[in-house]
Amino acid sequence: MTWQSPIAPGISWYQATLEERPAYPRLEESTSADVAIVGGGFTGLQAAYHLAANGTDVVLIDAARLGDGASGRNGGQLGTGQHWWPEDMESKLGPERSKAFFRIAEDAKSHLLDFAKTHGINIDFQPGQISVAHKRNMEFSFKNHVEALAERYDYPHLSFLSKHETEERLGSNRYFCGIRDIGTGHIHPLKLLIGTGKAAATAGARIFEMTKADNIEQKEGRIAVSTERGTVTADRVLIACNGYIEEHLEPGTAAKVMPIRSFIAATRPVTKSEKILPGGESVDDSRFVVRYFRKTKTGELLFGGREAYTADQPKDISKHLRRQIAEIYPALKKIEITHAWGGNVGITMPRRPLVHEIMPGVTSIGGFSGHGVLLSNYCGKLFAEELLGQSSELDLYRDLDIPAFPGGGALRKPLLFLALTWFSLRDRF
Template sequence: MSVEPTWQSPIAPGVSWYQATAGERPTYPSLDGSRHADVAIIGGGYTGLQAAYNLAVAGVDVVLIDANRFGDGASGRNGGQLGTGQRSWPEELEERLGYERSKALFDLAEAAKHHLLQFAEAHQISIDYMPGQMNVAHKASYRRDYAENARISAERYGYAHLHFMDTAETQERLGSKRYSCGVRDTGTGHIHPMKLLIGLARAAHQAGAALFEMTKAKGLKSVGGKTVIETGSGDITADRVLIACNGYIGDLEPVTASHVMPIRSFIGATVPLDRHPRVLPGSEAVADSRFVVRYFRKSKDGRLLFGGREAYTADNPLDISDHIRRQITEIYPELADIPIEYAWGGSVGITMPRQPFVRDVMPGVTAIGGYSGHGVMLSNYCGKLYAEAVLGRSSDLDLFRALNIPPFPGGRLMRSPLLFLALTWFALRDRF
């Protein structure tokens, strides 16, 4: 039985199943008056809240603001898949960066995965963790690449949890004949992202971080060696500032905006699949090989949560359910008429090479974002690494700082039309 939602986000369409089933969602006050802090954070998603928690625990005076409610952005509306490694396979990164850097980034991602699960356990956050993920190929020609990925991950990266699936196994585990092969990952899984977000905010608040919702940053300026964040209800003056807005950066800071592009992604939640036991019988999460990726999984109560995007859809389509249903039916024709109870969307922050963007964009101001659909664990960990860098405890964030993340061509005015054309091209290529 569905839970009646009580809030619709002003920045993304639809009410999510996550929101409807997350339980109590505390509210936090808006900023009322000017403040000073050691560190100020803009953005109340995983990155910002993890940074706030870790700084506050260490005794740092930290203030965090968000333009909306915590969880209205990608951290509370995403696909919930943890994945393994970075957005690109390790052998792909090895070709560009060399083995040593590729291995370091892979190990960092594994540390991020373990940190997320340990954090949830330590703070008694029920995140509905379910084990297993499959990456599946929509073209038979990818078979060798997928088999090599499993082998290389085990032999060169010490990750023995990948198993190559032939056509028969792939179709049996999916309950669909749509894909030709894949890799099954038993070392990861999927979660309820809003429950993690709520628990993380609670932990940051209890640690002493000053958290403010519905408080939009309207500008940044340097004054006397400090940074001033201008809002409509008071200024925040801080020694250091973290910009953790990801795909919701808007026009707040131009360097970040030129490197992190928002694109829309949409998810639908069906009724429980009680009459369709063949669909994902092992309840793993799935992501496919399309450039315009389709990702889906079973929830703890047996629903199909299905996400994707086509390049020709509007930013906020009126027919999210119909849009998602068409994609579901391509994979599971028997679900053509199944009711979709919830449908929602949000912005994913991407970069040109699909790697995180970490840069000091002003004196004392660091921007982190652009997780490119691989952010559930990386965004959490980047917040922790930022705090450790401020505290002088770790330089691991420098692994991301060193990445070459070029700006999108055409500036802010032309980047969206150019991306639209590129995504349209890739969507067409995915079909053939």
């Protein structure tokens, strides 16, 4: 029977191409642990693995199945750096902090690929990513970005693409220039997620699916995470719900992390004669309401975007994405779409990750703002290393100023509609 996520619409191509997807039990009775983790995405599972592998007793609970959230349903692009380009971060945080954040993102990239190799996880890695400009006046900033990373960040893997070169690489004349990055790539995120879950369970972490956290409170010197059928009592708690954080569970995080619905469609395999992405790179464009696409190893085009004017869960996801595909690839306007799905991307106001303590012993991590494949995995590892006394790197994120959205959690949805509508209009002009 095909599994339909209770927290996100549509059946993903990722799920349809799995050979197996292990199921984990519900929590049926109260238990205790050294560390309790709420959320079974990349952050929670990486933390669970590294803690359990070092002898810590860990219980992880997830409200749905592992991979039902953004970690198992995203675009699969690794990217380079943080959300903001380093030269832009320099003006906001200073050159030294900007370089520290770039270094941590490169460490995150190496960690992800090394983790998959060490644990025998076939993540379908393909090298290369292209960032493209949807406006003509972006050429200077694209060229400057290539130079800045080579000269100040010791990252020689970028090359500027002229309009003609961009057309050749994409098989589309829709964009004005681009940047090719051969130091990164794209993956099958659900394979990585499932492999990380297996590694955590093998290391000794106790994982429970379909177990929703209802409340978190301090009780008799420890922290109690209550669920429908039992309570997990622990010395430390990690909340790793990202774009699925609920206000009743943790209002402080909900006020600072806004969920944006993003949608992806998978087409039938494109042929070589169609000359689409002949180099196999993934693509992201410069729109605020970003469009991102790539070919899988078997040739399917995965195309992601967000339509600001649709309902939160449109009845026909593929209709809106087909229109966007046709804007970039007119010849594909009638191509067969085999799968269409959506999910939440967690963003913060400054588009930087949120790491904060909501009460003594309870840490919340999220708001990766479109860079979650790399950063969520690594932040989970850093959380574990912090508890084990092995690293203090997580303080880089903890020291960031992440303000609440105006109106807090209660106004997230109306603000989301207004913001996406406004930026969608800006993207057009």
